[in-house]
Amino acid sequence: MKITREEVQRVALLARLQLSAEEEISLTEQLDHILGYMDKLQQLDTEKVAPLAHAVDVVNAFREDRAVNKPQAEKLLANAPAREKTFIKVPKIIE
Amino acid sequence: MSLHTSTIHELSAKLKNREISSVELTESVFARIASVEDRLRSYITLCRESALAEAKRADERLKSGDDSPLLGVPIALKDIFLTDGVLTTCASKILGNFVPPYDGTAVARLKAGGAVIVGKTNMDEFAMGSSTENSAFAVTRNPWNVERVPGGSSGGSAAAVAADECIAALGTDTGGSIRQPAACCGIVGLKPTYGRVSRYGVIAFASSLDQVGPMTKDTTDCALVLEAIAGHDPADSTSVPAPVPAYAKSLDGKVKGLRAGIPKQFFIPGMQREVEQTVKDAIRKLAQEGVEIVEVSLPHTEYAVAVYYVIATAEASSNLARYDGMRYGYRAPAEDLAETYFKTRQEGFGPEVKRRIMLGTYALSAGYYDAYYLKAQKVRALIKRDFEEAFQKCDVIVGPTAPTTAFKVGAKTADPLEMYLSDIFTISVNLAGLPGLSLPCGFDSENMPIGLQIIGKHFDEATMLRLAYAYEQATEWHKKKPKLS
Numbered sequence: 001m002k003i004t005r006e007e008v009q010r011v012a013l014l015a016r017l018q019l020s021a022e023e024e025i026s027l028t029e030q031l032d033h034i035l036g037y038m039d040k041l042q043q044l045d046t047e048k049v050a051p052l053a054h055a056v057d058v059v060n061a062f063r064e065d066r067a068v069n070k071p072q073a074e075k076l077l078a079n080a081p082a083r084e085k086t087f088i089k090v091p092k093i094i095e
Numbered sequence: 096m097s098l099h100t101s102t103i104h105e106l107s108a109k110l111k112n113r114e115i116s117s118v119e120l121t122e123s124v125f126a127r128i129a130s131v132e133d134r135l136r137s138y139i140t141l142c143r144e145s146a147l148a149e150a151k152r153a154d155e156r157l158k159s160g161d162d163s164p165l166l167g168v169p170i171a172l173k174d175i176f177l178t179d180g181v182l183t184t185c186a187s188k189i190l191g192n193f194v195p196p197y198d199g200t201a202v203a204r205l206k207a208g209g210a211v212i213v214g215k216t217n218m219d220e221f222a223m224g225s226s227t228e229n230s231a232f233a234v235t236r237n238p239w240n241v242e243r244v245p246g247g248s249s250g251g252s253a254a255a256v257a258a259d260e261c262i263a264a265l266g267t268d269t270g271g272s273i274r275q276p277a278a279c280c281g282i283v284g285l286k287p288t289y290g291r292v293s294r295y296g297v298i299a300f301a302s303s304l305d306q307v308g309p310m311t312k313d314t315t316d317c318a319l320v321l322e323a324i325a326g327h328d329p330a331d332s333t334s335v336p337a338p339v340p341a342y343a344k345s346l347d348g349k350v351k352g353l354r355a356g357i358p359k360q361f362f363i364p365g366m367q368r369e370v371e372q373t374v375k376d377a378i379r380k381l382a383q384e385g386v387e388i389v390e391v392s393l394p395h396t397e398y399a400v401a402v403y404y405v406i407a408t409a410e411a412s413s414n415l416a417r418y419d420g421m422r423y424g425y426r427a428p429a430e431d432l433a434e435t436y437f438k439t440r441q442e443g444f445g446p447e448v449k450r451r452i453m454l455g456t457y458a459l460s461a462g463y464y465d466a467y468y469l470k471a472q473k474v475r476a477l478i479k480r481d482f483e484e485a486f487q488k489c490d491v492i493v494g495p496t497a498p499t500t501a502f503k504v505g506a507k508t509a510d511p512l513e514m515y516l517s518d519i520f521t522i523s524v525n526l527a528g529l530p531g532l533s534l535p536c537g538f539d540s541e542n543m544p545i546g547l548q549i550i551g552k553h554f555d556e557a558t559m560l561r562l563a564y565a566y567e568q569a570t571e572w573h574k575k576k577p578k579l580s
């Protein structure tokens with residue numbers, strides 16, 4: 001086994017996903033299968049290879065620190081799941 | 096010939112000499128949508144009213160002598176592109192009611208050029224899939240056979256172009272999501288070099304791999320749309336400040352002496368025989384046109400799918416952390432903050448998205464980072480090096496786009512890994528950041544289209560397009576239409 005149900009539960013906690021019991025079972029099986037396939041990467045000797053994060057070389061792209069977006073509070077607030085006046089309403093975080 | 100069946104370059108001439116109006120053309124496209132959309136489900140959202148208003152404005156510009164190439168042309172957008180005031184869902188329940196307050200750069204450039212936005216096309220949720228079956232809203236059908244998938248993730252855009260429900264479309268490609276559906280639906284699709292087109296205002300899946308590109312009825316249209324959307328954008332720090340060539344002008348048919356590398360790793364046991372045969376016939380055709388065929392090797396091809404599903408899911412797990420139910424999108428009713436996060440994400444994401452978030456979170460988690468993520472990044476370097484070495488011997492690389500033609504709806508949904516292997520020939524191109532194009536090169540015995548893939552050097556889309564155009568001039572495949580009456 002590459003991954004156990006307990007590990008699936010731990011990862012789901014990190015990812016903020018509340019999985020059902022059926023999902024935990026099927027994901028354990030599927031992830032095990034996929035991770036097993038990924039084992040083929042271990043066949044390669046990469047001791048002397050530098051990791052590649054981006055395929056095209058771009059150095060830091062600087063630009064002037066100046067706001068270019070027009071203020072559009074109403075359009076943004078219209079997308080909020082809950083609002084009060086000009087505020088986005090969120091669940092209480094302080095007791 | 097009906098207006099909606101035409102290409103951009105055919106229509107553009109007629110629009111310019113006032114033979115037709117953009118309003119007539121737009122009406123023709125919407126009439127076509129009305130007659131086929133219930134069978135295909137290419138779109139999530141249609142923008143009839145605003146499209147007709149844009150068409151009217153385009154007609155005014157045409158009257159004043161404006162000759163922008165896309166002026167008045169109806170174009171569809173994958174529902175991953177932010178569109179000011181138009182619902183943008185990414186085919187996810189978690190963005191089911193999201194109306195962006197601005198246009199992404201590619202969309203803004205199309206609009207500035209006078210394109211008419213037809214609507215937002217269906218896709219796999221968050222662009223995760225190869226069949227468009229992972230949409231939270233509908234399964235798009237392949238216009239060549241409605242029992243089959245259109246490919247994915249840009250399956251709605253591909254089906255809409257193939258069925259003449261728009262004149263051209265935009266898609267995005269993270270591991271093949273433009274090229275594979277283009278192959279499945281018998282159209283032209285191009286993934287540009289990473290950095291060629293701005294990703295600003297494109298909902299992020301895997302940021303080091305995502306690119307925006309055209310999906311069109313032929314190569315000339317592909318060049319025209321690419322020209323309109325390409326170029327540096329200060330709002331995307333990974334977009335590259337390189338000049339954009341006049342792609343359409345580079346389509347001169349001159350391919351004599353051009354060297355096409357054929358990687359032996361792109362012809363593997365298990366691929367559909369008719370695909371292999373047809374692609375080999377296409378390569379022979381290129382040779383007849385004067386292209387020099389050379390054998391090349393991409394020895395790490397077989398590792399590309401494994402590398403991709405570590406890197407893409409790792410990046411996705413990070414990108415999708417923003418969907419927390421607070422500022423926009425779906426929020427599940429819950430007792431407290433923690434429960435809100437857990438329930439919102441549990442109810443808002445579909446099964447494939449959850450699977451990939453889980454895989455990516457696992458690969459990045461303490462104790463597994465070196466074995467998976469770091470290892471994958473190192474093998475990614477080897478894959479890129481393969482291409483660099485191959486391009487010492489050739490100007491372009493040619494092979495199949497996908498190992499099979501479009502499969503039946505439901506055929507691969509039970510086995511995620513089998514679905515992932517649909518992208519075996521396209522994924523390495525994203526890992527190396529190269530441009531790739533798929534164009535129609537024939538049909539299998541069930542009359543399903545087959546795609547020929549052309550891969551170019553970094554920022555050399557022009558040579559790829561030149562070769563595709565020359566092939567198109569020598570064949571008729573791109574003119575074939577599905578018999579969807």
